[in-house]
Amino acid sequence: MTYAYLGPEGTFTESAVRRLAGGSVRDAVPFPSVPAAVESLVSGRSERAVVPLENSVSGVVPATLGELVTHAGRIRIDAQLSIGVSFDLMAAAGTELSDVRRVVTHPHAHGQCGRWVRRHLPHAELVTAASTAEAARAVADRTAPRDAAIASSAAAARYGLTVLASDIGARQDAMTRFVSLRRSGPEGPPTDRDRTALLITSDRSDPGVLTGVLGELSARQVSVTWIQSWPRPAEHGRYHFLVEVDGHITEGGLAEAVVAMRRGVDSLTLLGSYPYLVDHALVGERTAA
Amino acid sequence: MTYAYLGPEGTFTESAVRRLAGGSVRDAVPFPSVPAAVESLVSGRSERAVVPLENSVSGVVPATLGELVTHAGRIRIDAQLSIGVSFDLMAAAGTELSDVRRVVTHPHAHGQCGRWVRRHLPHAELVTAASTAEAARAVADRTAPRDAAIASSAAAARYGLTVLASDIGARQDAMTRFVSLRRSGPEGPPTDRDRTALLITSDRSDPGVLTGVLGELSARQVSVTWIQSWPRPAEHGRYHFLVEVDGHITEGGLAEAVVAMRRGVDSLTLLGSYPYLVDHALVGERTAA
Structure with missing residues (x-):
């Protein structure tokens, strides 16, 4: 098929x-x-x-x-x-949570993870992507180590990113x-x-x-x-x-x-x-x- | 108010x-x-x-x-x-239609203007923005003269862009x-x-x-x-x-x-x-x- x-x-x-x-x-x-x-x-x-x-x-x-x-x-x-569906925060290997300056994801995921991001990364700039996986790909492609994406754990695996925090959405039952x-x-x-x-x-x-x-x-x-x-x-x-x-x-x-x-x-x-x-x-x- | x-x-x-x-x-x-x-x-x-x-x-x-x-x-x-609502194609002053290499807009506007873009700009890369006005702002901010945005005529006026084509949406009655x-x-x-x-x-x-x-x-x-x-x-x-x-x-x-x-x-x-x-x-x- x-x-x-x-x-x-x-x-x-x-x-x-x-x-x-x-x-x-x-x-x-x-x-x-x-x-x-x-x-x-x-x-x-x-x-x-x-x-x-x-x-x-x-x-x-x-x-x-x-x-x-x-x-x-x-x-x-x-x-x-x-x-x-659950959302993870992910970045290139070696990036620490405290390094993250920009968080990239789909607007829906920004909505669902906004509370976590405001608490843990209050100064991060929020950037939108066409999908969560697109965000992960963009972070993987870029050389700057300061970006993180919010996406699925499958996207982290696919694009070789390290998960910095798991299941950060407002609802665990989404x-x-x-x-x-x-x-x-x-x-x-x-x-x-x-x-x-x-x-x-x-x-x-x-x-x-x-x-x-x-x-x-x-x-x-x-x-x-x-x-x-x-x-x-x-x-x-x-x-x-x-x-x-x-x-x-x-x-x-x-x-x-x-x-x-x-x-x-x-x-x-x-x-x-x-x-x-x-x-x-x-x-x-x-x-x- | x-x-x-x-x-x-x-x-x-x-x-x-x-x-x-x-x-x-x-x-x-x-x-x-x-x-x-x-x-x-x-x-x-x-x-x-x-x-x-x-x-x-x-x-x-x-x-x-x-x-x-x-x-x-x-x-x-x-x-x-x-x-x-109607959509215009707009770019920095001096840009000709034949110069346009990337078209930036909201996914909804890409959907509604897809037929026009495929006919007139078949080789253009399509890039998404968070809103049509955001697309116009991005085109106005950038130095590369090869981008065009699809947005409202009000956005063209607001961001100092030149309209290359008017009312390019699939439906004039949207x-x-x-x-x-x-x-x-x-x-x-x-x-x-x-x-x-x-x-x-x-x-x-x-x-x-x-x-x-x-x-x-x-x-x-x-x-x-x-x-x-x-x-x-x-x-x-x-x-x-x-x-x-x-x-x-x-x-x-x-x-x-x-x-x-x-x-x-x-x-x-x-x-x-x-x-x-x-x-x-x-x-x-x-x-x-």
């Missing part, structure tokens, strides 16, 4: 690819952005694209929602995986949810832990549209796990709804609800029925990798 | 501040991040904080949702403003919606264009919770304009709901619905009732500023 993923090497996304693929990664290619990874899938150069959907502390990844909406009908979610995408085709069979994602568009603006749609689900005991409005660029102030529910599209209650929902809206597109996997233990695995 | 806003100077947010304040900006201070601007408000150093909530092309700004959830009860939305925040206190009086935002939390996980909540609104002819799930970090897989509806909290149907909704959930916090303003014409104003 060939994978496109949000790179560079050493991102949490790469850890997710390894976990999702089991032993069967033939080829995993890092891409510089979510759209670039998805484009590799859509154009047929990759069989799967793995990108982050949401972090439990910093919220949704809008670029991924945008790709799901843009390519609805052409791509499907075929798995989701939540993994524990998780990131990744989606694995494939090109459209028949859904896989149900498992015992499926979710289904739908993209719903209605041109009606009366108060009952969303209530009606969700009512078809609750009437059949289908739980909504997640819902997001996504803007329709050409129609100011109007939105698509991305709705995720428990269960597989072939299962009785949900299959029936979807038929009923289609009657009340202008468009309803299946974004996938997929197993939802949670791996709290991956931090250790990642460290060993 | 003193304003904190997402800087640096020359951001679209600064344009929004000027528009929201009318002639009454006593003090507008740029901050390097959304949390830093909001902190200035919460701590009492500013009377308002203005930050982006959503762009019609690139979607929601998660950092702003995070601040609304974190400070719910302490801060309120007191106005929203949507303005047209809009960004900004929120103006204040500390909690009585709501302003209704206008004829109000919206109300609510933060809803339920510990029940049965299928009917969200349907029940929205049903109280639709039963009273209140339209939901927007809804977002926001993760609850300590409870994996559970969410708050941010719901925005038409109307003012003191108006009959909505006031009644909120009373009924409170009965069905664990917590419902008012995030504000506020006028929602749309200004398609601001692009011209901004250019003149």
Whole structure:
């Protein structure tokens, strides 16, 4: 199986690819952005694209929602995986904590590690990078020994950096949810832990549209796990709804609800029925990798 | 009135501040991040904080949702403003389009201007900055004449750069919606264009919770304009709901619905009732500023 993923090497996304693929990664290619990874899938150069959907502390990844909406009908979610993410402070060998003058990382990681940095490195300058792994790579490439990056322990291993402090995020239980995408085709069979994602568009603006749609689900005991409005660029102030529910599209209650929902809206597109996997233990695995 | 806003100077947010304040900006201070601007408000150093909530092309700004959830009860939305945003390519005086070797901007702007850049500057290296205005500032500060930034025309004016190409985004109708925040206190009086935002939390996980909540609104002819799930970090897989509806909290149907909704959930916090303003014409104003 060939994978496109949000790179560079050493991102949490790469850890997710390894976990999702089991032993069967033939080829995993890092891409510089979510759209670039998805484009590799859509154009047929990759069989799967793995990108982050949401972090439990910093919220949704809008670029991924945008790709799901843009390519609805052409791509499907075929798995989701939540993994524990933790942040380490790392620098070139020989750098001491007291040497650090600049701290480089992704803005989300700055947010989650801000308290630790203010306490332990109150005078450090904060510099942003496009990803945590990109920050680690930048620190590894540079000759100045005064910089440190905040990234995963996998990034420290990948770029030959020394960890100065481990697990410095504000929340030890932070998780990131990744989606694995494939090109459209028949859904896989149900498992015992499926979710289904739908993209719903209605041109009606009366108060009952969303209530009606969700009512078809609750009437059949289908739980909504997640819902997001996504803007329709050409129609100011109007939105698509991305709705995720428990269960597989072939299962009785949900299959029936979807038929009923289609009657009340202008468009309803299946974004996938997929197993939802949670791996709290991956931090250790990642460290060993 | 003193304003904190997402800087640096020359951001679209600064344009929004000027528009929201009318002639009454006593003090507008740029901050390097959304949390830093909001902190200035919460701590009492500013009377308002203005930050982006959503762009019609690139979607929601998660950092702003995070601040609304974190400070719910302490801060309120007191106005929203949507303005047209357009992107220009700019460089130091004397730089020609054919000289440009690197293009610097925010990842969202790279996304929206990618097609133009691939066509007109196919060999340019793409570099990310923390904001479009930050990109303009970096280009202005640098001595190398080969860089160009993608930013607003206000940023070109602010940093003394020459516009090489105007309005290079994929969509000419792109809009960004900004929120103006204040500390909690009585709501302003209704206008004829109000919206109300609510933060809803339920510990029940049965299928009917969200349907029940929205049903109280639709039963009273209140339209939901927007809804977002926001993760609850300590409870994996559970969410708050941010719901925005038409109307003012003191108006009959909505006031009644909120009373009924409170009965069905664990917590419902008012995030504000506020006028929602749309200004398609601001692009011209901004250019003149």
